[in-house]
Amino acid sequence: MLLNRNKEELYFEIALGEKGEKIKRYSLKVGEGIAGKVAETGIPIIENDVENNPFFTSKFDSLTSFKTKSLLCVPLVYQDEIIGVIEVINKKGKSKFSKNDLKLLQAIANQASIAIKNALLYQDLKNLFFDTIESLVSAIDAKDPYTHGHSKRVSEVAVMIAKEINNSESFLEKVKLAGLLHDIGKIGIDERILTKKDKLTQEEREIIKKHPTIGRRILEPIELLKDIIPGVEEHHERYDGSGYPKGLRGDRISLLGRIISVADVLDALTSDRPYRKGLEVELAVLEISKLSGIEFDPFIVSILNDLYKRGKLNCFGS
Amino acid sequence: MLLNRNKEELYFEIALGEKGEKIKRYSLKVGEGIAGKVAETGIPIIENDVENNPFFTSKFDSLTSFKTKSLLCVPLVYQDEIIGVIEVINKKGKSKFSKNDLKLLQAIANQASIAIKNALLYQDLKNLFFDTIESLVSAIDAKDPYTHGHSKRVSEVAVMIAKEINNSESFLEKVKLAGLLHDIGKIGIDERILTKKDKLTQEEREIIKKHPTIGRRILEPIELLKDIIPGVEEHHERYDGSGYPKGLRGDRISLLGRIISVADVLDALTSDRPYRKGLEVELAVLEISKLSGIEFDPFIVSILNDLYKRGKLNCFGS
Numbered sequence: 001m002l003l004n005r006n007k008e009e010l011y012f013e014i015a016l017g018e019k020g021e022k023i024k025r026y027s028l029k030v031g032e033g034i035a036g037k038v039a040e041t042g043i044p045i046i047e048n049d050v051e052n053n054p055f056f057t058s059k060f061d062s063l064t065s066f067k068t069k070s071l072l073c074v075p076l077v078y079q080d081e082i083i084g085v086i087e088v089i090n091k092k093g094k095s096k097f098s099k100n101d102l103k104l105l106q107a108i109a110n111q112a113s114i115a116i117k118n119a120l121l122y123q124d125l126k127n128l129f130f131d132t133i134e135s136l137v138s139a140i141d142a143k144d145p146y147t148h149g150h151s152k153r154v155s156e157v158a159v160m161i162a163k164e165i166n167n168s169e170s171f172l173e174k175v176k177l178a179g180l181l182h183d184i185g186k187i188g189i190d191e192r193i194l195t196k197k198d199k200l201t202q203e204e205r206e207i208i209k210k211h212p213t214i215g216r217r218i219l220e221p222i223e224l225l226k227d228i229i230p231g232v233e234e235h236h237e238r239y240d241g242s243g244y245p246k247g248l249r250g251d252r253i254s255l256l257g258r259i260i261s262v263a264d265v266l267d268a269l270t271s272d273r274p275y276r277k278g279l280e281v282e283l284a285v286l287e288i289s290k291l292s293g294i295e296f297d298p299f300i301v302s303i304l305n306d307l308y309k310r311g312k313l314n315c316f317g318s
Numbered sequence: 319m320l321l322n323r324n325k326e327e328l329y330f331e332i333a334l335g336e337k338g339e340k341i342k343r344y345s346l347k348v349g350e351g352i353a354g355k356v357a358e359t360g361i362p363i364i365e366n367d368v369e370n371n372p373f374f375t376s377k378f379d380s381l382t383s384f385k386t387k388s389l390l391c392v393p394l395v396y397q398d399e400i401i402g403v404i405e406v407i408n409k410k411g412k413s414k415f416s417k418n419d420l421k422l423l424q425a426i427a428n429q430a431s432i433a434i435k436n437a438l439l440y441q442d443l444k445n446l447f448f449d450t451i452e453s454l455v456s457a458i459d460a461k462d463p464y465t466h467g468h469s470k471r472v473s474e475v476a477v478m479i480a481k482e483i484n485n486s487e488s489f490l491e492k493v494k495l496a497g498l499l500h501d502i503g504k505i506g507i508d509e510r511i512l513t514k515k516d517k518l519t520q521e522e523r524e525i526i527k528k529h530p531t532i533g534r535r536i537l538e539p540i541e542l543l544k545d546i547i548p549g550v551e552e553h554h555e556r557y558d559g560s561g562y563p564k565g566l567r568g569d570r571i572s573l574l575g576r577i578i579s580v581a582d583v584l585d586a587l588t589s590d591r592p593y594r595k596g597l598e599v600e601l602a603v604l605e606i607s608k609l610s611g612i613e614f615d616p617f618i619v620s621i622l623n624d625l626y627k628r629g630k631l632n633c634f635g636s
Binding site: 115118121122124125126127128129131132133135136138139140142143184187188190191192218219221222223224225 | 432436439440442443444445446447449450451453454456457458460461502505506508509510536537539540541542543
């Protein structure tokens with residue numbers, strides 16, 4: 001069990017054994033029960049007769065119809081900070097938990113604490129990274145009321161589509177980032193053109209068309225982002241080769257680019273514009289389907305249709 | 319020794335023993351020498367007579383006037399990927415490296431590989447985080463030719479100042495981030511006001527003065543950034559209480575805010591403006607010193623003067 005961020009509750013990170021799945025939905029206050037006591041004090045508890053232990057709570061037993069007889073509970077400690085506990089229940093056979101069992105479990109807990117803390121720190125940093133990008137991108141989007149929240153929504157649909165292709169964490173993270181950053185190049189374009197309510201001139205349209213290339217240039221210095229650049233640079237390419245900036249055709253457009261392109265247009269069609277209200281998601285998916293093989297990769301369009309049919313796109317549209 | 323990012327070279331991450339410091343500046347190509355061979359093949363080498371080993375190179379021995387006789391070299395492997403090697407040289411006494419020594423070193427290498435890989439991944443992600451923020455912030459700064467590179471430079475001086483106060487990594491990282499993000503609230507302000515070349519109206523000045531508060535709002539949703547928000551929100555507070563947005567006085571202004579304030583003005587004074595050329599750094603430091611205790615914290619100003627005298631600010635000014 002790990003302590004939550006406020007150090008007030010223990011939740012089950014892993015629960016094994018016959019009632020493992022059942023018990024996972026419950027949690028424990030710090031100080032509550034034997035595990036809660038160990039999490040509070042950092043002192044291990046070895047108890048072969050739980051009924052007579054004043055700290056024992058039968059809460060989990062009654063919730064899961066289980067009978068706890070003996071248990072051994074040690075704290076997970078990392079640099080003097082208690083991060084959770086490991087508890088083992090009901091020693092097999094008729095024997096009791098021994099001091100040797102405690103020693104062994106403590107050795108495991110020491111190793112586990114380092115690994116868990118590392119994983120938590122890494123996850124924290126990753127969340128910080130994504131949250132910060134999301135906040136900055138949202139602040140940029142918010143300059144224009146019509147693009148408010150756009151990049152975040154594009155990122156979300158793009159990830160939904162991507163999950164149907166490859167559920168690996170690293171691929172989904174790339175898609176999420178490419179979605180968040182696809183319009184980042186718009187920072188480099190004059191606000192007056194971006195937010196102009198009248199029809200754009202030919203020259204202004206050409207300026208706006210530079211945003212995928214500017215986006216690439218902004219991200220290019222970052223070695224670890226090089227995999228996501230195609231998603232940013234190629235989200236206005238079209239499947240028939242008539243898009244920009246490079247006029248790439250079919251599978252020459254990166255998978256990221258083909259995914260973001262569909263997600264981008266879905267959000268654009270379902271969002272209000274100065275000259276029209278946003279479309280219903282059903283109509284937007286229909287519009288996109290009409291351009292399957294022309295503007296969009298038919299494979300991605302088929303995934304979008306499938307998501308729509310499964311009710312996954314209900315958050316979109318007016 | 320660890321493999322560099324391109325997997326072409328081994329460099330000394332740690333080198334202990336009498337020639338340790340000396341050898342650290344050198345590196346080895348993958349495939350070169352016994353360590354290079356182990357890094358290439360992933361197969362450990364135990365050699366008690368290096369002279370007769372065809373892979374042995376005496377390069378390091380001649381560079382450091384050392385005599386290698388026997389060695390034991392095992393790969394650092396993490397999930398089938400070779401990330402480096404551990405090598406021990408010259409078994410003590412007259413005995414030879416044994417298979418047991420090899421087994422022991424391999425056990426150490428297995429543990430070390432996990433810890434090293436975790437540390438590398440964490441460092442990679444941290445670099446990605448800072449690099450990405452820097453790129454986004456630079457792109458925002460670049461909208462106005464007069465603030466091009468401003469946030470990065472402010473961040474750099476702020477870190478120089480901070481190092482004189484507390485050299486801990488976590489403090490310096492906060493200062494670096496606060497420096498990079500101090501003007502992020504300007505995203506929320508109309509570009510036409512920000513880049514206006516004529517004198518600003520009273521109303522326009524009031525709008526610009528909102529950027530520290532907007533900055534706070536942009537960053538507020540990010541739990542892990544809450545410590546740096548005071549640096550962003552309070553970088554226009556003045557030591558005598560006449561600043562904005564809150565009119566905080568003296569030490570009521572956060573340390574981050576007092577540091578960023580000095581760094582911000584140093585960069586502003588030394589940068590060109592539409593109506594004047596940037597000041598020499600000497601004059602800028604003098605200007606800031608005149609306002610010590612009025613606009614700026616005397617303690618921070620004294621650090622700035624000290625940095626100037628030690629020639630650390632030569633990168634500033636025209």
